[in-house]
Amino acid sequence: MTVSHTPTETENQVASRLAGQPIDFNSMAVVSNLFRAANAVRNHLERTVLAQHNLSWTAFVVLWVAWVWQESETRCVAEESGISKATLTGVLKTLEKLGFTTRRRSEKDGRLVIVGLTAEGNALMQRLIPEFNKHESELAAVIPTGQRDEMADHLRAVTTFALASDQ
Amino acid sequence: MTVSHTPTETENQVASRLAGQPIDFNSMAVVSNLFRAANAVRNHLERTVLAQHNLSWTAFVVLWVAWVWQESETRCVAEESGISKATLTGVLKTLEKLGFTTRRRSEKDGRLVIVGLTAEGNALMQRLIPEFNKHESELAAVIPTGQRDEMADHLRAVTTFALASDQ
DNA sequence: GAGAGATTGTTTGGATACGAACAAAAAGTA
DNA sequence: TACTTTTTGTTCGTATCCAAACAATCTCTC
Numbered sequence: 001m002t003v004s005h006t007p008t009e010t011e012n013q014v015a016s017r018l019a020g021q022p023i024d025f026n027s028m029a030v031v032s033n034l035f036r037a038a039n040a041v042r043n044h045l046e047r048t049v050l051a052q053h054n055l056s057w058t059a060f061v062v063l064w065v066a067w068v069w070q071e072s073e074t075r076c077v078a079e080e081s082g083i084s085k086a087t088l089t090g091v092l093k094t095l096e097k098l099g100f101t102t103r104r105r106s107e108k109d110g111r112l113v114i115v116g117l118t119a120e121g122n123a124l125m126q127r128l129i130p131e132f133n134k135h136e137s138e139l140a141a142v143i144p145t146g147q148r149d150e151m152a153d154h155l156r157a158v159t160t161f162a163l164a165s166d167q
Numbered sequence: 168m169t170v171s172h173t174p175t176e177t178e179n180q181v182a183s184r185l186a187g188q189p190i191d192f193n194s195m196a197v198v199s200n201l202f203r204a205a206n207a208v209r210n211h212l213e214r215t216v217l218a219q220h221n222l223s224w225t226a227f228v229v230l231w232v233a234w235v236w237q238e239s240e241t242r243c244v245a246e247e248s249g250i251s252k253a254t255l256t257g258v259l260k261t262l263e264k265l266g267f268t269t270r271r272r273s274e275k276d277g278r279l280v281i282v283g284l285t286a287e288g289n290a291l292m293q294r295l296i297p298e299f300n301k302h303e304s305e306l307a308a309v310i311p312t313g314q315r316d317e318m319a320d321h322l323r324a325v326t327t328f329a330l331a332s333d334q
Numbered sequence: 335g336a337g338a339g340a341t342t343g344t345t346t347g348g349a350t351a352c353g354a355a356c357a358a359a360a361a362g363t364a
Numbered sequence: 365t366a367c368t369t370t371t372t373g374t375t376c377g378t379a380t381c382c383a384a385a386c387a388a389t390c391t392c393t394c
Contacts, residue, residue: 136197
């Protein structure tokens, strides 16, 4: 059993530790809950859906991006997966070893590498996407129907702002 | 310059690739944007605020939890930081080497280890928290004032559900 | 076309990140 | 008291993850 503090206990303790200081608790709650949620959902999906296929979260995201476009340059895959080029190199090494992705040099530009999906990769995604989506539905179900689009919009806006701040 | 697809382009491509299948696009948008946002915000804050102090995101979260409670058992710190016990051991090793945290055995229970903050750790957080909160305000500002609490509530609900699903 | 500059994927080094196995200590049981 | 069982933090092995350094390739300029 858990001995940890409840979220409410923690927030009260934070408020008391920061009493008197000009802190924007409202924004703090939004950001910290953003990470709590992302973390909890990620761990949940990794354990329930991904683990049985020997896939890490990032590996699945990369696989997802590759599936969406079928053929894509590594720089695009890295950016759309939200990871660095260096990380992608390692993840692709793993996915290639598992037999899900392929890599080949571009004929037009010798610097570029094109990422593709194998037949096994496509078959895996065909099974994985509906299963994954079922869990997404369960998770989003805790948000009132009419507010899900709004939620997605706000998250998109936050993403855009954060990315723009990095130039 | 970016050659990548825009988020809208990607979502259109996904819709076309999944045409005909019974997919809950609404929930998919919520979940995928949750991760995009968390990822973008994390990278942004790591680069703008944390990097100059040699702190990783996780190290900051652990430091934050330790600061909130001043003295806390490792199992609590791990759970509230959203990381495993094994990961915490490594992060605490780093933070201890940087001189920000301390570790000592509990007298009452020889299995437990109590995490504490050094004077340097407290001083660092005293400077870091307001700076961090300023960025949180900027990020949350893209969400209409009246909807921030709602947003935090929804994220809390998602977290609760995801954690509950893991028993 | 020759050299400077920019772009791309990989390698390197160090810090996360997890599950599983482990040793130490506490709690439960007889 | 002896034993089993449970709990806790660490270690181990493996897979991410990033910035910085790097080599290969392309582009630009003259």
